[in-house]
Structures are given as structure tokens and as C-alpha cells.
Amino acid sequence: xRRVSFDYHEPTSVREAVELGARFGRDGRFLAGGTxxxxxxxRGQLGPRHLLSLHRVPGLDAIExxxxxxxxxxxxxxxxxxxxxxxxxxxxxxxxxxxVGGHQIRNVATVGGNVVNASxxxxxxxxxxxxxxxxxxxxxxxERSLPLDAFASAPGVTACRPGELLTHASFPRLPAQSxxxxxxxxxxxxxxxxxxxxxxxVTLDASRERCLEARIALGAVAPTTLRAHAAERSLQGRxxxxxxxxxxxxxxxxxxxxxxxxRASAPYRALLVATLVPRALAxxxxxxxxxx
Amino acid sequence: MxxxxxxxxxxxxxxxxxxEPSRTLLEVLRTDLGLTGTKENCLDAECGVCTVLxxxxxxxxxxxxxxxxxxxxxxxxxxxxxxxxxxPLQRAFIDHGAVQCGYCIPGMILAAKAYLDEDPSPSEDAVxxxxxxxxxxxxxxxxIAEAVLSAARAAx
Numbered sequence: 001x002r003r004v005s006f007d008y009h010e011p012t013s014v015r016e017a018v019e020l021g022a023r024f025g026r027d028g029r030f031l032a033g034g035t036x037x038x039x040x041x042x043r044g045q046l047g048p049r050h051l052l053s054l055h056r057v058p059g060l061d062a063i064e065x066x067x068x069x070x071x072x073x074x075x076x077x078x079x080x081x082x083x084x085x086x087x088x089x090x091x092x093x094x095x096x097x098x099x100v101g102g103h104q105i106r107n108v109a110t111v112g113g114n115v116v117n118a119s120x121x122x123x124x125x126x127x128x129x130x131x132x133x134x135x136x137x138x139x140x141x142x143e144r145s146l147p148l149d150a151f152a153s154a155p156g157v158t159a160c161r162p163g164e165l166l167t168h169a170s171f172p173r174l175p176a177q178s179x180x181x182x183x184x185x186x187x188x189x190x191x192x193x194x195x196x197x198x199x200x201x202v203t204l205d206a207s208r209e210r211c212l213e214a215r216i217a218l219g220a221v222a223p224t225t226l227r228a229h230a231a232e233r234s235l236q237g238r239x240x241x242x243x244x245x246x247x248x249x250x251x252x253x254x255x256x257x258x259x260x261x262x263r264a265s266a267p268y269r270a271l272l273v274a275t276l277v278p279r280a281l282a283x284x285x286x287x288x289x290x291x292x
Numbered sequence: 293m294x295x296x297x298x299x300x301x302x303x304x305x306x307x308x309x310x311x312e313p314s315r316t317l318l319e320v321l322r323t324d325l326g327l328t329g330t331k332e333n334c335l336d337a338e339c340g341v342c343t344v345l346x347x348x349x350x351x352x353x354x355x356x357x358x359x360x361x362x363x364x365x366x367x368x369x370x371x372x373x374x375x376x377x378x379x380p381l382q383r384a385f386i387d388h389g390a391v392q393c394g395y396c397i398p399g400m401i402l403a404a405k406a407y408l409d410e411d412p413s414p415s416e417d418a419v420x421x422x423x424x425x426x427x428x429x430x431x432x433x434x435x436i437a438e439a440v441l442s443a444a445r446a447a448x
Contacts, residue, residue, distance in 0.1 A: 005312065005314050006314055008313030031357075038357070039336050041314075042335060053359075102426065103406070103424070103425055104351050104425045107349045107351055108352075
């Protein structure tokens with residue numbers, strides 16, 4: 001590592017962690033898996049004077065799936081991939097987690113880190129958006145909860161205040177006749193930053209004919225991951241024919257604001273959105289039929 | 293910056309060290325302990341040449357602070373040939389000509405070991421996926437995958 005230096009702390013409870021967080025304010029930074037944070041520090045993009053490692057705080061690596069689903073901030077991508085309880089309706093969590101980095105990264109990189117890092121190309125964050133997730137933030141002053149949709153405002157910029165610790169993300173159990181799907185486009189199949197990623201959730205009515213509710217979340221097509229609200233509304237109350245899904249894809253492409261960069265051009269990214277959104281929705285449609 | 297005393301278990305041996313908290317496990321292995329079998333390259337957790345096993349799990353040592361390895365067990369490539377006898381994976385890499393320039397191989401072998409330890413009968417696709425975090429710029433992937441599959445078969 002380049003000549004960087006910081007003091008290092010290992011709090012052993014959330015309370016101790018947020019007290020240290022309050023003491024150091026902007027000079028402190030919580031360390032989860034470190035796969036992004038330590039790279040940013042080495043490159044000089046971040047220079048915290050105090051690193052507060054969370055790995056000795058008990059409970060932050062827990063996944064709770066009874067009732068409301070709760071993912072502790074230190075849950076790794078590998079844990080998500082292997083959670084049998086996500087098989088079925090929550091498949092997108094597995095699909096999103098298993099395309100991140102290689103095994104070495106997924107063994108270490110956390111859900112909390114992925115959310116707080118606020119990369120517009122994060123893979124698991126769109127899945128959480130499609131699940132209407134909220135994040136819980138703890139500080140020495142108390143606890144607050146925010147919709148994930150309102151958490152990130154720009155690359156790396158979030159509603160997290162100095163010293164505030166994201167302890168977990170949570171989302172409600174899905175209603176019956178629901179499915180999720182995640183698709184990612186990259187130039188290669190592994191170790192790749194998404195050109196575009198898409199996470200969707202569909203809930204059909206009891207007769208499985210019409211869409212009761214849909215969520216469409218996109219990655220790598222705007223300064224933050226985002227929901228395609230107009231595309232979601234276009235599905236509501238309608239039978240999910242291929243034409244209706246294609247329409248939602250076009251609406252989502254219109255809502256995205258992609259840039260051209262070394263990885264892909266903006267028009268190509270918009271095209272990917274228009275293609276992947278209907279494909280992911282169709283996958284949900286199949287999954288709901290198969291589960292019935 | 294305050295140094296921390298640290299005891300690390302590496303390849304079954306306990307090492308007492310005094311390190312700055314910003315030191316990565318990779319730096320400590322290579323510089324302080326002379327264990328240069330663990331390679332250094334991208335430092336961005338992209339290429340996998342610094343792969344070591346932490347409590348049996350493959351991790352990139354370039355983005356792991358040494359202080360976080362307290363009370364954990366680390367295995368590097370030097371720890372694989374117990375008593376001078378090559379590990380079956382090492383043997384298979386040699387037998388299959390899977391080593392070209394060699395720089396990626398310690399990481400490849402450790403990533404493969406971590407994977408075979410949990411899935412002793414993998415498909416070729418699964419092996420390739422398990423090694424996706426290890427880049428070989430000689431592009432010798434085919435023979436590497438064959439070597440791993442053959443080591444898996446031999447162990448059954």
C-alpha cells in the first residue's frame with residue numbers, strides 16, 4: 001500500500017462502534033469487507049485517519065428470513081449466494097450476488113459495503129431496490145431507517161452522516177404470486193463491472209393473469225442505481241404479454257440517463273436496458289407459472 | 293502511526309510481528325516474512341495473484357489488513373507442500389504443463405484448493421467459474437482447468 005497511515009480500531013459492539021464513529025466524525029470510516037475501501041485509500045481517493053473495523057461486532061453478519069427479511073451489513077456476497085431461503089421468489093438476490101467479482105471478492109465483500117460505497121454499477125443494490133428495501137442507520141444519537149431509494153444521491157455520495165453506521169438492510173416478505181430476476185450485461189462473464197444490470201420483481205393477481213405490482217431497478221445507467229418508475233407503472237393492472245413487457249423496456253430505457261465511457265456508449269446502454277428489462281420480466285412471468 | 297503487535301498463524305507456524313495498521317497481509321508476507329510465493333501485482337483485488345487461504349477461504353491478500361488476521365489461520369503456497377511433498381494440485385499442474393510464466397500459479401492453486409475442498413467433484417464450468425478471480429496473462433486457462441479437474445479426479 002502507498003504511504004498511507006491511519007489508526008485502527010476494533011469495536012466489539014454496535015454501541016462502541018457508533019461511539020467511536022461520533023468521536024471521529026469525518027475523520028473516521030467503518031471498515032466492512034474492505035475490497036473497495038482499501039483500494040480507494042491506497043489510490044488516495046479517501047484518507048480516513050481512523051478505520052473502525054466491524055468484524056468483531058457480533059450479529060452484523062446475520063441473515064434473518066422469518067417475516068421481514070434482514071441482511072446484516074457484514075453479510076458477504078458468498079453468504080447471499082448460498083442462502084437456500086432465497087431460492088424461489090428471491091432468486092434475484094442469488095443471481096445478483098454471484099456475478100460480483102470472483103470467489104475471493106465474494107468471500108469478503110459485504111452487502112453493507114456495496115450499499116454505502118454507492119457505486120452506480122453496484123449489482124446487489126438494484127435487487128434490493130426491486131425488493132423495496134430500507135436501510136437502518138445507527139448513530140450515537142439513535143437509529144433511523146430510510147428507503148434505499150432515497151439513500152444514494154451521486155456516485156459515492158449517500159445520506160449516511162459522519163459517524164453513522166449502516167447496520168442492516170431489510171425488506172418485506174413478498175406476496176404470493178411473486179418472482180424476481182436479475183440480469184447483467186458485461187463484456188465477459190466474470191470480474192466485470194456491469195455495462196448495465198437490471199433487477200425486477202413482479203407480483204401477479206391470484207389468477208396469474210394481470211400484474212398487480214412491478215419493480216424495475218437499473219444499474220450503471222445513471223449517477224446512482226435507480227428505479228424506473230414509469231416503466232413499473234406501465235405494467236400495473238395489465239396482462240404481461242410480450243408487447244407489454246417490450247413497452248416497459250422502452251419506458252425504462254427512456255428513464256435511464258446513461259453515459260458513454262470506456263466500457264460502452266450511452267445508446268448501447270439504453271438498448272441494453274430496453275432488451276434486458278423485458279427479458280427479466282419474462283423470466284419472472286415464467287418463474288411464477290412454474291411455482292404455481 | 294502506532295504499531296500493533298500481532299501474532300499470525302501462517303502455514304501452521306505462529307509469527308510474532310509488530311506492524312503498522314495500514315500494512316496489508318500481502319506486504320507482511322512478502323516483506324516482513326520473506327514468503328514471496330504470494331505474488332504482488334494489481335493491488336486492486338482484480339487479478340488474484342495474491343490469493344491466500346484465510347481459515348480455508350480464498351481471499352486477496354492485497355486488500356486485507358494484516359491486523360484483521362489476528363487469531364485466524366493463513367495458508368500460503370509455501371504451506372501446501374507439507375514435508376516437502378507436492379500437493380496433488382501442484383503435481384497435477386506440473387503433469388499437465390499448466391504452468392507457463394508461473395506468476396499466477398500460486399494464486400490459481402490456492403483458489404482451486406479452496407474450491408475443491410468444498411466441491412470435490414466439480415464440472416469444468418464450475419472450475420472455470422471458481423478461478424474467475426485469477427487472471428493468467430499467458431492465457432493458459434485450458435491446461436489449468438484440466439489440471440484442476442485431474443487433481444479432483446485423483447482425490448476421489
